[in-house]
Amino acid sequence: MLFRLQTLYLLIALFCAAFNMNFYPFWRYDFIAPDGSRLSEPMWLYGLSIFGRSGEVSVVFYAFNFALCLSAALALVSIFLFKNRKRQATLCYAGALVSFIAVATALLASFALKSKLGNDAIESAPELGFYAMTLIPILFFVAARAIAKDEEIATAYQRL
Numbered sequence: 001m002l003f004r005l006q007t008l009y010l011l012i013a014l015f016c017a018a019f020n021m022n023f024y025p026f027w028r029y030d031f032i033a034p035d036g037s038r039l040s041e042p043m044w045l046y047g048l049s050i051f052g053r054s055g056e057v058s059v060v061f062y063a064f065n066f067a068l069c070l071s072a073a074l075a076l077v078s079i080f081l082f083k084n085r086k087r088q089a090t091l092c093y094a095g096a097l098v099s100f101i102a103v104a105t106a107l108l109a110s111f112a113l114k115s116k117l118g119n120d121a122i123e124s125a126p127e128l129g130f131y132a133m134t135l136i137p138i139l140f141f142v143a144a145r146a147i148a149k150d151e152e153i154a155t156a157y158q159r160l
Contacts, residue, residue, distance in 0.1 A: 004082065004150060006092075009143035010075045013095070016132040016139070017072035017102075020047035026129035027110040029122050039121070045110060047129070057116055060109040067102035071095050071136055078143070085154070089147045096140035103133050 020026055025044035033039050047068050074095035081088040114124050 004146065006088070006143040006146040006150070007079055007082070009139045009146065010079045010092070013099070013136045013139040013143070014072055014075040014079075016136050017068055017075065017099070019132045020068055020129040021072075022046050024129035024132065025127045026106055026133060027124060028127050029114065029117065029124045032121055032123055034121075044127070045113070057109065057112045060105055060112055064102055064105035064109050067098050067105055068133075071099035071102055071140075074098060075136075075140070085147050085151050089144045089151075092140045092144035092147065096137045096144070099133070099136035099140060103130075103137070106130065106133060 023046075025046050027045040029043040029045075031039040031043075047065055074091050078088050078091040078095060081091065110124065110126075114122055
């Protein structure tokens with residue numbers, strides 16, 4: 001039974017993770033002069049892009065990319081485990097944890113890059129990709145809750 005509510009939640013989580021893979025940026029940096037004018041075009045952070053050669057920034061950015069890809073893979077695999085609801089729920093909880101780690105490492109990467117560039121002349125702000133990324137753990141938890149309701153219905157039906 002692929003057409004369940006948890007499948008919709010997991011598909012939305014998969015699309016939110018895919019939004020950050022070079023489609024929508026998750027962070028923007030504006031370079032501002034002391035008089036308030038913009039010095040150059042803004043710089044955007046995307047997922048799945050090679051960024052920088054600095055040690056701590058690139059390590060955190062690679063951890064973000066790995067966690068983002070893993071959460072997308074867990075959402076995709078969880079969709080097709082509809083016959084084994086317990087394993088599907090376990091993967092949903094694991095996906096929520098991994099996607100929370102992806103959000104945390106995205107924040108760490110963006111703040112590490114801002115400190116590396118210098119805090120005085122830079123304004124930074126989250127973008128659409130970051131907001132989509134914060135929905136992923138919530139969607140995994142809501143999908144796990146829908147799976148638990150399906151399990152309750154299935155066990156009640158078996159008792160009859």
